[in-house]
Amino acid sequence: EAGVVQSPRYKIIEKKQPVAFWCNPISGHNTLYWYRQNLGQGPELLIRYENEEAVDDSQLPKDRFSAERLKGVDSTLKIQPAELGDSAVYLCASSFLRSSYEQYFGPGTRLTVT
């Protein structure tokens, strides 16, 4: 079974530029999560989807961050414009239905904003 796929693995951009990250969850997994992991920290949830509905986006900085999961499968997280403080690893995870306590993580996208 294929795991959670993320691309790109690495991205370097200048501040004020836009950037997008893509995630394809494990087949059949209804719940999708985006996390941000700052250096030396644990991941922090940005947004959670149940199918195509964003059910928890309270931690998403909505002035510059946006996300979508149009068909309830893959998802895109966008930052526009990027700031220096956005440098981090962006992790995507998925789980099967609400009752699953186990989240499967992708390898992440390491973003560097210069």
Next chain:
Amino acid sequence: AQKITQTQPGMFVQEKEAVTLDCTYDTSDQSYGLFWYKQPSSGEMIFLIYQGSYDEQNATEGRYSLNFQKARKSANLVISASQLGDSAMYFCAMRVPPFAFGNEKLTFGTGTRLTIIP
């Protein structure tokens, strides 16, 4: 609000020895779940073990066991017979409630970097 504290930023352990990674948590909820994840240098978080707050037995998964002391609010991970491949970052996390029924989220600690010495 929930909080996870991991006080060991790094540990060095001889191969084949057992190792205990500390985790304490803070929540006012009675129903919660505790998790341990491993993050190797490749970046993905790998689920290791889960303990529910109402589980009477300590969770075990192969070489991993969770030493759950509810009164002390601690959930230490024990790795028996450590191997070189165990070298990684280890994160303790908590979810309130334990299952995804509402606006729950995983709250992570800052992690412990474990290095196994041959």
